[in-house]
Amino acid sequence: MATAEPDRPGFLLPLLLLAGFRTLIDDLHAELARQGHPELRPLHGFVLQAVGGDGTTATELGQRLGVSKQAAGKTVDRLVALGYLERADDPRDARRKLVRATPHGLDGLRRSAAVFDQLRQRWAATLGPDRVAALEDDLRAVTPANLFRLDVPGWFGG
């Protein structure tokens, strides 16, 4: 068996990945709060991304996020209450309710993308652009392709 390196214990790797993720998300939301979106939670940003500019339904959203349609529906309720999403009837299928981003939601979406780009550039300025690209490539090499599972609270907790 290969020897473990005592000065680089394996448990640091997940902690560093989590810390990196958390740093980015916290910085994003600090900036979004300054730009008129103080109520947006980390989860909400991802849901907004999953809804996208074209809209979806609750069931489809649940599939994209890897959660049940009921859980997706509840989250949509909250984002509707916050003014980020709206529901509309589907004229072609009376069972379905289309979920769309409101103008406020689209604004949040656009600003999120811009801030994420800025944060990536900040990392590039610190580490060098090649190291950031290498980091991305390495992570892609060791993770499965189905990245987009966002049931983090339930997954991590219980």
Next chain:
Amino acid sequence: MATAEPDRPGFLLPLLLLAGFRTLIDDLHAELARQGHPELRPLHGFVLQAVGGDGTTATELGQRLGVSKQAAGKTVDRLVALGYLERADDPRDARRKLVRATPHGLDGLRRSAAVFDQLRQRWAATLGPDRVAALEDDLRAVTPANLFRLDVPGWFGG
């Protein structure tokens, strides 16, 4: 302003970090389930680490984890019910209840460390040892030192 790279949008970085974290944690718990710890949740492993071999109190645990003493107490309750932790009176301070890992808890702790080392070696085998070390160094350079905040469910959700 520096130009954003269209083929490497900023929002991928947090997704890749999260995916890396999640891959490691999922692999860990799949292996722990095989080794006699099927009930251990991701959160529980970190709590166990925070308790450590010497034991603590609920309040101190809450401070280490970045959550309230009440939340820490509840989590301790569940880990006591699962047989990973136990409470004992502090003979020097009747207010305090010492929280210690049981033999079963210490077993989980040891196995977690071993599996994390193995997973890191697996990454090193895929990427090369130098890339893994570089990844760790880079992440350390862009994240604040206070990594150890584990209120992930409440933080992400909210």
Next chain:
DNA sequence: TAGGATCGTCAACGTGGCTGTCGAAATAGT
């Protein structure tokens, strides 16, 4: 037209956060 799928919602529950309160016990101050 009858039967089966599918969509959204309601209800109940588990887990993990939070705040506020409170009694018991330790510590500090007079």
Next chain:
DNA sequence: ACTATTTCGACAGCCACGTTGACGATCCTA
């Protein structure tokens, strides 16, 4: 030494997010 403050752990109540199960309404198909 006695009071006042602080600290610890627990209880209660609340919110966010996840789950499963059930059930009308609607659509599709046999």
